[in-house]
Amino acid sequence: MEPRARHEADRRLTWLAGGILLWGLAILFRLLDIQVLHHADYARLARQQQLRSIDIPAPRGTIFDRNHQPMAMSVPMDSVYVNPRRLPDLKIASEILASILSLDREELYGRMRWAAENRRGFLWVKRKITREEAERLRSLRLDWIEFQTESQRHYPAGSTAAHILGSVDHGERGNWGLEMSLDNLLRGRPGTARLLTDVKRRGIDSHLATEPRAGTPITLTIDERIQFTAERELDRAVRAHGAKTGSVVVMNPRNGEILAMASYPSYDPNKPLRKGEDPSSRINQAVSVPFEPGSVFKVVTLSAALETTNLRPDTIINCGNGAIKLFGRTIHEAKHGYGSIPMSLVLAKSSNIGAIQIGLRVGQEHLYEYVRRFGFGASTGIPLPYESTGTVRKLSRWGKTSLPSVAMGHEISTTTLQLAQACSAVANGGLLVRPKLILERGGRPEPTVAPHRILAPETAILMRRMMEGVVIHPSGTGRRARLEGYSSAGKTGSAQIFDYAARHYTHSYNASFMGFAPVPNPAIVVVVTVNGTHGTAGFGGPVAAPVFKTVAQEALRVLDVPKDLPDEVPPEEGGPSGTEANDVAIAELADPAAVEEEIMPQAPSTAGVPQADGPRVPNFRGMSVRAVIAEASEKGLPVLLDGSGIARIQAPLPGSILQQGEHIRVQFAR
Amino acid sequence: MATLATFFRRPEVLTAPGTSIAEERAERDARVAADQFRLRALPNESVYLFSKKIDNSRLVREADPRARRECWSMIGGACLLIALLTCTLVPTVASTLAGYKLEALKQEQKRLVDERRILDLEEARLLSPSRLEELARGQRLISPAPGQVVHLDPNGDGSVAMNLEHR
Numbered sequence: 001m002e003p004r005a006r007h008e009a010d011r012r013l014t015w016l017a018g019g020i021l022l023w024g025l026a027i028l029f030r031l032l033d034i035q036v037l038h039h040a041d042y043a044r045l046a047r048q049q050q051l052r053s054i055d056i057p058a059p060r061g062t063i064f065d066r067n068h069q070p071m072a073m074s075v076p077m078d079s080v081y082v083n084p085r086r087l088p089d090l091k092i093a094s095e096i097l098a099s100i101l102s103l104d105r106e107e108l109y110g111r112m113r114w115a116a117e118n119r120r121g122f123l124w125v126k127r128k129i130t131r132e133e134a135e136r137l138r139s140l141r142l143d144w145i146e147f148q149t150e151s152q153r154h155y156p157a158g159s160t161a162a163h164i165l166g167s168v169d170h171g172e173r174g175n176w177g178l179e180m181s182l183d184n185l186l187r188g189r190p191g192t193a194r195l196l197t198d199v200k201r202r203g204i205d206s207h208l209a210t211e212p213r214a215g216t217p218i219t220l221t222i223d224e225r226i227q228f229t230a231e232r233e234l235d236r237a238v239r240a241h242g243a244k245t246g247s248v249v250v251m252n253p254r255n256g257e258i259l260a261m262a263s264y265p266s267y268d269p270n271k272p273l274r275k276g277e278d279p280s281s282r283i284n285q286a287v288s289v290p291f292e293p294g295s296v297f298k299v300v301t302l303s304a305a306l307e308t309t310n311l312r313p314d315t316i317i318n319c320g321n322g323a324i325k326l327f328g329r330t331i332h333e334a335k336h337g338y339g340s341i342p343m344s345l346v347l348a349k350s351s352n353i354g355a356i357q358i359g360l361r362v363g364q365e366h367l368y369e370y371v372r373r374f375g376f377g378a379s380t381g382i383p384l385p386y387e388s389t390g391t392v393r394k395l396s397r398w399g400k401t402s403l404p405s406v407a408m409g410h411e412i413s414t415t416t417l418q419l420a421q422a423c424s425a426v427a428n429g430g431l432l433v434r435p436k437l438i439l440e441r442g443g444r445p446e447p448t449v450a451p452h453r454i455l456a457p458e459t460a461i462l463m464r465r466m467m468e469g470v471v472i473h474p475s476g477t478g479r480r481a482r483l484e485g486y487s488s489a490g491k492t493g494s495a496q497i498f499d500y501a502a503r504h505y506t507h508s509y510n511a512s513f514m515g516f517a518p519v520p521n522p523a524i525v526v527v528v529t530v531n532g533t534h535g536t537a538g539f540g541g542p543v544a545a546p547v548f549k550t551v552a553q554e555a556l557r558v559l560d561v562p563k564d565l566p567d568e569v570p571p572e573e574g575g576p577s578g579t580e581a582n583d584v585a586i587a588e589l590a591d592p593a594a595v596e597e598e599i600m601p602q603a604p605s606t607a608g609v610p611q612a613d614g615p616r617v618p619n620f621r622g623m624s625v626r627a628v629i630a631e632a633s634e635k636g637l638p639v640l641l642d643g644s645g646i647a648r649i650q651a652p653l654p655g656s657i658l659q660q661g662e663h664i665r666v667q668f669a670r
Numbered sequence: 671m672a673t674l675a676t677f678f679r680r681p682e683v684l685t686a687p688g689t690s691i692a693e694e695r696a697e698r699d700a701r702v703a704a705d706q707f708r709l710r711a712l713p714n715e716s717v718y719l720f721s722k723k724i725d726n727s728r729l730v731r732e733a734d735p736r737a738r739r740e741c742w743s744m745i746g747g748a749c750l751l752i753a754l755l756t757c758t759l760v761p762t763v764a765s766t767l768a769g770y771k772l773e774a775l776k777q778e779q780k781r782l783v784d785e786r787r788i789l790d791l792e793e794a795r796l797l798s799p800s801r802l803e804e805l806a807r808g809q810r811l812i813s814p815a816p817g818q819v820v821h822l823d824p825n826g827d828g829s830v831a832m833n834l835e836h837r
Contacts, residue, residue, distance in 0.1 A: 059787070070794040075787045131788075156794035195773070203773030204766060228799035 052195045053209070058188030059151055060172055061215030063165060065224040066259075066439055072165050072179070072269075074151045074172065074215075078134040079127040084116040086144050093144065100136050101126045128152050153179075155269045161227050163284040164220070164261055164384070164437070167269035176269075176282050178218070178437075181385045185441065188215035219440035221257035226250055229554040230262040233547045237530050238264045241511075241543050244532035247286035247416040248547065250555055251525045253424035253516060255448055256433035258382070259524065259555060261286050261417070287382065290390040290413035291510045291531060294495025295350045295477075295540070297409030299426060299463065299514070302347055304370035305358045306459045313344040313466050314653070319353045326356070327400055348469040348476040350492060352408055359407025367406060368395045373432070373454040374422040376414050380435045381449070390414040409495060416512075420527040423514045426463045427522035430455030461651045461665055464489055468519050472659060480545035481515055483553050485563035487662070490515020490548060492540030497532065509533045513544035517552050520640065520663045523561045526552045619654035620647045620666050628666055638663045645670035 034042055063072040080101065087093045090112045098105035103126060115123040128150055129137075137145055153168045166177020172187070174180035191212030196205040230248040238246045250260040263285040273279060283289060305311045322337015323330050333353050338345075346354030359367060371377070377392030391413040393402070398411075405411040414422075417435055425432045431451035438446045455463070467489035470478040477492040493512040496505040512529040516522040528544040528551070537543070615637060620628045628647055632639040640663045649667040652658065698711065795801070806812075 069797065070790060073787065073791055073794070075791055076784045154791050154795075156791055157798040158800055160798065160800060196769075202770060203777070204769040206773060206776070225799055228803070232803070 050196055050198075052197055052201075054193050054195050054206070055149070056191040056193055056208075056210075056212040057149060057151065058190045058212040058214045060153060060168075060188055061186040061217045061442075063178065063186075064217065064219045065161075065222045065227070066220060066257075067223065068219065069224050071157055071161055071220070071222070071224065072153060072155050074153050076149045077128040077130075077152045078147045079150045080125040080129060080134075080137065081146050081148060082112070082123055082125055082144055083121050083146070084112050084123050085119065085121055087112065087116070088144065090116060096140070096142075097125050097137075097145070101129060101133055157224060157228075158270065159266045159268045160224060160231060161220075161222055161261075162266055162269045163263040163282070163286070164222060164227075165269060166385075167272070167282075169272065175273075177284070177384060178220075181383050182218060186215045186218065189213040216442040217440075218438060218442075221252075221259065221436055221439045222261070223259050223555075223558060225558050226551070226555045227260040227262065230260040230551050231264075231266065233550045234262045234264050234528070234530075235266070237528075237543055237547045241530060241533045241538050243511075243530045243538070243543075245285050245289070246528075246530040247284075247289075248529075248551060249286050249416050249420040249525075249527045250551060251420045251424055251435060251527075253427035253433065253522050253525045256421070256424065256436045256451070257439070258417075258420075258435055258437050259559075260551070261437075284384060284386070285529075285531075286416040287384050288386045288388050288415070289531075290388045290415050291529065292410050292412065292495045292498070293414045293419060293512065294409040294493035294510060295352075295355075296419060296491045296493035296512050296514050297412065297414075298347060298350065298355045298407070299467065299491050300370055300374050300376075300422065301355055301359050301362065301367065301407045302343065302466065303374075303426065303455055303459060303463050304362045304366050305343070306462055307370070307456060308363075308366040309361050311343055311358065311361060312653075313462055314342045314656075316340045317343050317346050317351075317354045317357050319346070319351050319357070322353060324353045324356060326404060331356075344466045344469050345473070347466045347491065348473040350470075350477050355407045356404040359403055362407070364395065364398055364403040364406075367403060368392075368398070370454075371406065371412065374425060375432055376412065376418055376422070380417055380421055382417060382435045382437055384437070387417075388415050390418055409493060416527050416529045419512070419514050419529075420525050423516060423525045423527060425454055426460050426467065427516040427525050428460070429457045430460040458649050458651065458667070464516075464519055464522075465652060465662075467491055467515065468659070468662070471515070477539075477541045478513065478515065478545050480541055481513060481548045481552075483517055483549060483556070483565075485565050485567045486517045486552070486556055486561070487519040487564055488515055488517040488549075488552065489519050490545070492545060494539035494541075507534065509538050511538055511540045511543035513540050513548045515548050515552070517556060518561065518564045520564060520665075523559060524552060524555050526555070615658050617650070617652045617654055617656050617658050617664055620650050620664070621654070623647050625668060632664070640665045641668065642666070643668035 057076060059076070060074040062070050062074070065071050080097070082093065082097075084090070090109060094105055094109035094112055097103065098108050108125065112123060126133075134147065138147075151172055153172055155162070155165060155167075162177075164177055166174055166179035166181075168179050169175050174183040174186065179186065189212065191208065191210040193206045193208050195203045197203055230250055234246045234248045237243070246262075246264040248260065248262040249258065251258050261284070263283070265281040267281045273282070311317075318340050319333070319338035321339055322333035325331075331353070333351065338349065338351055338354065341349070341351070341354065343354070343358065345351075346358065362370075371392055377390055379387055379389050393411065398406075402411050421432065421435055428451075430453050432454045433451040434449040436446070436448060440446060468487065469489075470476045470491050471481045471488050473479075478490050481488055481490050490513055493510070493514075495510040495512075497508045497510060498504075499506045510529060510531050511533045512527070514525070514527040516525045526548050528547040530538075530543050530547070533539070533543050615635065618631060618635065618637075620631070620639075623631070624646065625641060625644060628639060628641065637658065642665065645668045647666045648669045651665045652662070658664065
C-alpha cells in the first residue's frame with residue numbers, strides 16, 4: 001500500500017475508534033446515570049410496574065357439628081368493579097354488565113355516569129356474584145372489568161341451628177349467636193404478598209409481606225340430626241297448639257354437652273336481616289327468654305325435701321282433699337282434690353297442695369338454698385349472647401306467699417337451658433354440670449368445667465324413681481312421654497302466663513316437660529317448653545310430653561344407646577283424659593307484685609299406689625356383694641352394684657314393687 | 671435469472687434492437703394512452719439479465735494450515751465463551767422459569783382449595799337433614815312404627831320393602 005493511502009486509512013480508523021469510544025462513553029455515562037445517580041428513582045419506578053401487592057385471604061372459621069358436618073362456612077366469591085374513568089363507553093359497558101349480572105341497565109348506567117362525572121376511580125358493579133356470572137364475565141376478556149375476591153358466609157343446613165350459629169353482616173362480622181360471641185376467634189386476618197410480575201402481569205416470584213391468620217374452626221357439641229328433629233317437632237307442636245314461641249334443649253347429663261337447642265320462631269341465617277324486619281325471630285328462646293316454670297319446678301322442691309327433711313317417697317302427704325288454709329285464705333286445687341297420698345304421687349299427679357305442704361316442711365331458707373344450688377338465677381356460662389339468668393328474688397325480698405309459690409314454680413323465672421341443667425343434676429346422680437356448647441376450638445378439645453355436687457347420690461336416685469313414676473304411673477301427667485324400648489322419667493309443667501299490662505294471669509300457658517332417658521343410666525336430658533298454649537289441651541302433658549317422646553326417641557337412636565326395655569307397641573292415646581283433663585289453674589296465691597302460681601293436673605281421688613304387677617324388691621341391706629348377686633340371680637332381678645363391702649343403701653326400697661325395666665341399685669360401703 | 675420484466679410478465683416492454691429512444695418513448699406513450707389503467711413502467715423494467723455458466727470445478731483451494739488453526743481456535747474460543755455464558759445464565763433463567771411455574775402452581779392450588787370449599791359446602795347442603803327429609807317425604811317414605819309389619823312392594827318390581835305413607 002502506498003504511504004499516502006496507508007495514512008488515509010489510519011486517519012479513518014482513528015476517527016472510527018474515536019467515534020466508537022465516544023459512543024461507549026455516552027452509554028457508560030447513561031448507565032451511571034441510571035444505575036448509580038438515579039438508582040433509587042428508577043428502582044421505585046420498576047417496583048411500581050413489576051411488584052403487585054396481592055391479598056392472601058383468611059377465610060372465617062368453619063363451624064362444624066359434633067360429627068364434623070359443616071354448619072357454617074365461608075367460600076370465596078368474586079365481586080366486580082370498574083374504574084369509570086377507564087371505561088371506553090359507558091353505555092356499552094353498562095349494557096354488557098347489566099345483561100350478564102342481571103342488573104338494571106339504566107340504574108347501572110346512571111351510577112357509572114355519576115362516578116365518571118365526579119372523577120371517581122372505583123365503582124362496585126356487583127358484589128359476591130355467582131361462579132357462572134364470573135366465568136361469563138372473564139370469558140369476555142375485557143381489561144376494564146376487574147374482580148376482587150371476597151368471602152361469603154353460608155349455612156348449608158338453612159335454618160337448622162340458626163339460633164346457635166347466629167349470622168353475620170355484609171362485612172362478615174357476627175351479629176347473632178356464636179358468630180357474634182366468638183367473632184374474634186372465627187374471624188381471620190388476611191395477609192398480603194408482594195408478587196413480582198412480567199410485562200403481561202404474570203407472576204414470577206412472590207414474597208410474604210404479612211402472614212395471614214385463618215379463622216379458628218369450631219366444633220360444636222350439637223348433633224345436626226338431633227337438632228333437626230328437635231326443631232321439626234317443636235315447630236309442629238307450636239303450630240298444632242296455636243302457641244307463640246317454644247324451645248327444646250337436649251343435653252348429655254354426664255358432661256353437659258348440648259346435643260340440640262331449638263327455638264321457635266326460627267329464621268334462615270343465609271338471609272340477612274332486612275331493614276325494618278322484626279328481629280324477634282332471631283332471639284334464642286331457650287337461652288334469652290325466661291318464663292315461670294310451673295310444676296316442673298316441683299322437682300327442686302322435692303329434692304330439697306328429701307335432703308333437708310325426713311320426707312321419703314312413700315311418706316304420706318296430706319293434700320287436704322284439694323283445699324288448704326293459708327294466710328287466712330282457703331286455696332283450692334283444681335277440680336278434684338286428693339286426700340293423703342305418698343310423696344311420689346304428689347309428683348306423679350303434680351298436686352299443688354301437696355307441693356305446698358312439702359314446701360312448707362322444707363322452709364324458705366332451705367328452698368332458696370336449693371333453688372340457687374340448682375343454678376337458677378345465675379348464668380350457665382354458655383357462650384351465647386344475651387343469656388338471661390332468670391329471676392330468683394333474694395330471700396330478704398320473699399313475701400309470705402313466696403314459699404308456696406316457689407314450691408310450685410311461680411314467683412321465679414328460668415330459662416329452658418337452666419331447667420336442662422337442673423334436670424341433668426338429677427339424672428347424673430346429683431352433680432351440677434355446666435352446659436357445654438363447644439367441643440373443640442381449632443382442633444383442640446375444649447376443657448370441661450368440673451361439676452360440683454348439689455345432691456346426695458341417693459337423693460338423685462330417689463328423684464329419678466319419682467320422676468319415672470310421672471311417666472309410668474297410669475294416672476301420671478307424663479304418660480305421653482313413654483318411650484319405645486327405653487325407660488323414661490320426667491315432669492310436666494303448665495304455668496299460667498302473667499299479663500304484665502293487665503296485671504293478672506291469663507288463660508294462656510307455658511306448657512313444659514323436662515325428662516331424661518333411659519332411667520338406669522340416663523344418656524340424654526330433654527326439656528321442652530311451648531309458650532302461649534290455650535285450654536286443657538295446652539298443658540305440658542298433651543303438648544310438651546309428645547315432643548319429648550319423639551325427640552328423645554330419635555336422639556337415643558342416633559346416639560346408639562342400648563335399649564333397656566323390650567319394644568312394645570304403645571297403646572293408642574286419645575285426647576286429654578283423666579288427670580290432664582282436670583288441669584285448671586288455681587290463682588288464689590296470685591300476687592301481681594310478684595310472679596306466681598301455677599296450675600296442676602288433677603287425678604281422680606280414687607287413684608292409688610302403683611299397680612302391684614311386678615316382683616317385690618328384697619332387702620339387700622347388710623349383705624355382701626356375693627350374697628346380693630346370688631339372691632338377685634336366683635330371683636331373676638336386675639341389680640346394679642356400686643362400691644364394695646356391705647350393702648348400705650338400696651333403691652327401690654325393700655318391699656316395693658319393681659317396675660318393668662327398673663333396676664335395683666345397691667350401694668356398698670365398708 | 672429473473673428480472674422485473676420477466677417477473678411481471680411484461681415482455682412487451684422489450685424494444686426491438688435498433689429502436690431509438692424517441693421511438694421507444696413515443697411507442698410507450700401510445701400504449702399508455704391506449705390503456706389508462708395500466709401500471710406505469712417500473713424502474714429498470716426493460717433490463718434483462720442472463721446467467722452465464724462458468725465451470726470452477728477445477729479450482730482447488732490452497733491448503734493453509736495456519737488459517738485453519740486460527741479458524742478452529744476462533745470457533746473453539748467462541749464455543750467456550752458461549753458455554754461460559756450459558757453456564758452463567760442458565761441458573762438465572764431456570765430460576766425465572768421456575769418462578770413462573772411456582773406462581774402458576776400457587777394460583778392453581780388456591781383455585782383448588784377454593785373449589786374444595788365450594789364442594790364441601792355443596793356436599794353439606796345436599797346432606798342436610800332438612801333436604802333428606804324433604805326427599806323422603808317426596809317418596810312418601812315414613813319411619814315404621816314398632817311392631818308394624820312392612821310388606822314388600824306390591825308391584826313386584828323390586829325386592830326392597832317399602833314403608834309407604836298411605837295416600
